[in-house]
Amino acid sequence: MIESDAFVQALQDIGVDFFTGVPDSILGGIIAELMERRLYTPAVREDEAVAMAAGAYMSGKVPAVLMQNSGLGTSLNILISLNVIYRQPCILIVSWRGYQGKDAPEHLVMGEVMTQFLDTMKIPHRTLSEKTAIEDLKWLAETFMQQRTPVALLITKGVVKGLHP
Amino acid sequence: MRPEQGTMQSRAMAMAALLELLTDQPVIICNGFPSREAYEIADRPTHFYMIGSMGVASAIGLGVALAKPKKQVVIFDGDGNVLMGMGTLATVGALKPKNFIHVVFDNEVYGSTGNQPTISNVVPLEKVAKAAGYVNVERVREREDLVYEFKDMLKKDGPSMLLVKVNELVEDVGRVMLDPPDITKRFMKAIE
Numbered sequence: 001m002i003e004s005d006a007f008v009q010a011l012q013d014i015g016v017d018f019f020t021g022v023p024d025s026i027l028g029g030i031i032a033e034l035m036e037r038r039l040y041t042p043a044v045r046e047d048e049a050v051a052m053a054a055g056a057y058m059s060g061k062v063p064a065v066l067m068q069n070s071g072l073g074t075s076l077n078i079l080i081s082l083n084v085i086y087r088q089p090c091i092l093i094v095s096w097r098g099y100q101g102k103d104a105p106e107h108l109v110m111g112e113v114m115t116q117f118l119d120t121m122k123i124p125h126r127t128l129s130e131k132t133a134i135e136d137l138k139w140l141a142e143t144f145m146q147q148r149t150p151v152a153l154l155i156t157k158g159v160v161k162g163l164h165p
Numbered sequence: 166m167r168p169e170q171g172t173m174q175s176r177a178m179a180m181a182a183l184l185e186l187l188t189d190q191p192v193i194i195c196n197g198f199p200s201r202e203a204y205e206i207a208d209r210p211t212h213f214y215m216i217g218s219m220g221v222a223s224a225i226g227l228g229v230a231l232a233k234p235k236k237q238v239v240i241f242d243g244d245g246n247v248l249m250g251m252g253t254l255a256t257v258g259a260l261k262p263k264n265f266i267h268v269v270f271d272n273e274v275y276g277s278t279g280n281q282p283t284i285s286n287v288v289p290l291e292k293v294a295k296a297a298g299y300v301n302v303e304r305v306r307e308r309e310d311l312v313y314e315f316k317d318m319l320k321k322d323g324p325s326m327l328l329v330k331v332n333e334l335v336e337d338v339g340r341v342m343l344d345p346p347d348i349t350k351r352f353m354k355a356i357e
Binding site: 018020041042043044045047048049050051052053054055056057058059060061063077078080081082085086087088 | 193215216217220221224225228229231232250252256260349353356357
């Protein structure tokens with residue numbers, strides 16, 4: 001299991017310097033670490049977070065938005081009509097609720113269709129694993145810089161240490 | 166003229182008065198006619214014109230304000246936009262960026278889609294902002310009040326909201342003739 005502080009440090013090391021989002025339990029440890037480092041600006045909705053990140057990007061920051069995958073639905077219009085149309089990249093750290101059909105009922109549909117949903121929206125994505133974490137982060141940074149679009153790193157339960165491991 | 170009696174200004178007139186008082190501040194302008202009118206009145210590289218993404222002009226402005234604390238950031242918003250992204254009033258009120266001036270042109274209608282009524286005739290948005298934690302809020306109708314209050318807000322620590330009651334008149338203006346990626350690049354360079 002990846003420690004939250006190591007994960008946050010790795011994001012900072014690739015240049016991420018603006019963090020916002022809406023919490024999820026899978027992301028709890030990461031958000032606690034970001035708050036500890038005074039790096040996290042909480043948003044009230046995921047689309048608001050994506051828009052704040054866009055403002056930060058235009059001000060020279062490398063932004064990341066943390067969200068549960070349900071927030072991808074909330075953010076859809078902003079991701080398309082702001083980030084894609086205006087070519088504004090954004091790192092999305094998305095918890096994969098409903099992964100392999102094992103979760104509360106409200107997560108099952110999004111959990112099943114999420115990767116197709118991201119493909120349809122032409123958002124490059126990759127699922128974080130402990131073994132490939134270094135390459136995953138490298139891919140994240142390169143895709144952000146080269147493609148100038150939103151790029152998603154998906155995190156399943158138990159890969160990064162949460163608040164209650 | 167649907168908004169409260171005595172409202173004589175059009176949004177474009179009010180916007181022109183405010184743009185005269187601005188120089189190189191970043192200005193985020195919401196989607197629909199407000200962006201088109203601002204582009205027609207005074208096109209500046211410090212303007213970020215939105216197409217689409219309704220409801221998040223203030224969130225984009227908040228991102229700029231947080232990342233550029235030394236720059237005073239102005240948002241030109243509408244009542245329909247504020248109602249759609251009302252949660253952002255709370256985020257701004259809680260974070261209290263001092264360099265955040267939120268101008269809301271309130272015509273009580275969705276003017277870009279055929280003047281369907283909003284609900285801002287019964288929901289005073291500046292009071293919602295005040296309750297959410299904005300430091301300065303003012304509601305104005307007349308041009309001289311608008312200019313006076315905006316000049317005052319430029320001198321004060323925010324976050325501030327200036328709600329400007331305007332009529333439904335829309336200027337006969339074309340679309341913003343810039344490609345969105347060019348708007349991004351130009352704005353980024355201008356506020357560097």
